Every structure is written in C-alpha cells, then in structure tokens.
Amino acid sequence: ELKVEQNPLFLSMQEGKNYTIYCNYSTTSDRLYWYRQDPGKSLESLFVLLSNGAVKQEGRLMASLDTKARLSTLHITAAVHDLSATYFCAVDGNSGGSNYKLTFGKGTLLTVNP
Amino acid sequence: NAGVMQNPRHLVRRRGQEARLRCSPMKGHSHVYWYRQLPEEGLKFMVYLQKENIIDESGMPKERFSAEFPKEGPSILRIQQVVRGDSAAYFCASFLKGVPQPQHFGDGTRLSIL
Numbered sequence: 001e002l003k004v005e006q007n008p009l010f011l012s013m014q015e016g017k018n019y020t021i022y023c024n025y026s027t028t029s030d031r032l033y034w035y036r037q038d039p040g041k042s043l044e045s046l047f048v049l050l051s052n053g054a055v056k057q058e059g060r061l062m063a064s065l066d067t068k069a070r071l072s073t074l075h076i077t078a079a080v081h082d083l084s085a086t087y088f089c090a091v092d093g094n095s096g097g098s099n100y101k102l103t104f105g106k107g108t109l110l111t112v113n114p
Numbered sequence: 115n116a117g118v119m120q121n122p123r124h125l126v127r128r129r130g131q132e133a134r135l136r137c138s139p140m141k142g143h144s145h146v147y148w149y150r151q152l153p154e155e156g157l158k159f160m161v162y163l164q165k166e167n168i169i170d171e172s173g174m175p176k177e178r179f180s181a182e183f184p185k186e187g188p189s190i191l192r193i194q195q196v197v198r199g200d201s202a203a204y205f206c207a208s209f210l211k212g213v214p215q216p217q218h219f220g221d222g223t224r225l226s227i228l
Binding site: 004033035040041042043045048088090099100101102103104105106107 | 145147149155156157158159162169170173205207209211215216217218219220221222224
C-alpha cells in the first residue's frame with residue numbers, strides 16, 4: 001500500500017522567513033503533485049513533478065523531486081500572509097499503469113504571521 | 115465556467131436518508147475520481163470511473179455507497195442510509211488521460227448528517 005507522509009503537519013512562520021515542507025512516499029511513482037487548499041475551498045494545483053531532479057518554481061514557492069530518495073520538498077521563500085493555507089502533496093502510485101488515482105499526505109497547515 | 119462542477123455545495127441529511135452528490139467533469143474529460151476528506155485529514159480515494167464503467171472502486175465502503183457515470187449526464191455518488199460518520203467533504207476530480215497534468219478538482223460537497 002502506497003503511503004505518503006508530510007512533515008511538518010503544522011507550520012507557523014513569520015513573514016519574510018524561509019521554510020521547507022517535506023513529502024516522503026513509500027513506492028516508486030511517476031508523478032508527484034502539490035496542491036493548495038484554503039479553508040472550505042477546493043484544491044488548487046500548484047506543481048506537477050514528473051521526473052527525478054525536477055524543480056519547478058512559481059513566485060515564492062519552489063518544488064523539487066528526488067525519486068531515488070522518494071522525497072519531494074516544497075520550499076517557501078520570504079513568506080507572506082497570502083501563503084497561509086493547507087498544502088498537500090499527492091502521489092500517483094501506478095507507475096506505468098493506467099489508474100492515476102492519487103494518494104495524499106495529511107497536509108501541512110501553514111500560518112504566516114505578520 | 116469550464117471547470118469541474120459539483121452540486122450541491124452543501125447537503126444536510128438526517129440519519130437513514132439518502133445522499134446524492136453530482137459531478138460534471140471538465141469539458142473533454144471522460145475520467146472522474148471521487149475523494150473523501152474527513153476533518154483534519156487529507157483526501158482519500160474512493161472510486162475511479164469512466165463513462166459507463168467503474169474502473170477502480172477499491173476505496174469505496176462495501177455497503178451503502180455506490181457511484182455511476184452514465185453516458186449522458188453527471189457522475190453520481192450515492193450514499194444510502196447515511197450515518198454520522200459519513201459527514202465529510204466529497205470532492206470530484208476529472209482528468210484527461212494520456213496527458214501529464216494534475217487532476218482538476220471541483221469545489222466539493224460538504225455533507226452534514228444530523
């Protein structure tokens with residue numbers, strides 16, 4: 001059974017600081033996703049990481065993937081209040097298969113304080 | 115709005131009643147996933163459907179839950195004889211198979227059982 005673990009689960013940051021969220025998964029996978037969820041809202045896709053060494057950046061967020069270590073990171077640079085949300089990583093556990101169902105981590109609740 | 119459409123957004127049912135949740139995928143998408151999100155948790159896969167076919171229902175409870183995606187019309191997640199533990203947010207996502215892209219999520223249905 002594919003397992004996805006995120007840490008930390010809760011993160012309180014000050015504006016302007018940097019931090020990293022970690023996502024470990026238990027089996028090989030072709031694709032790793034990062035999503036953002038605001039309270040009571042849907043999931044917004046942030047990044048799709050498709051290969052070992054992939055790095056993607058959007059604004060103050062940067063995501064990377066190390067398939068050998070089965071680890072993805074989401075790095076936050078110079079946090080601002082608008083980044084406060086819950087961040088999920090998700091893995092498509094059917095490497096080479098056709099199912100594409102996602103297994104999610106429990107999420108990291110990020111609070112950015114002024 | 116060409117996104118994934120779910121309705122209703124909020125649904126209140128008494129124990130023992132039936133709940134029907136609807137999902138229309140993005141235009142051109144013929145693959146639909148249902149996920150359930152319990153409070154303080156990530157999303158859990160329930161079922162994967164294509165038009166007129168259930169591909170993977172390994173995440174569905176064996177009793178009271180069913181799903182369909184008819185040739186015409188939205189996908190339906192049906193919960194019979196609801197119990198308090200069914201209270202959750204139910205999200206639908208659609209996907210264009212063969213293209214490396216994230217699943218696109220609807221706004222969800224928040225189901226509350228009295």
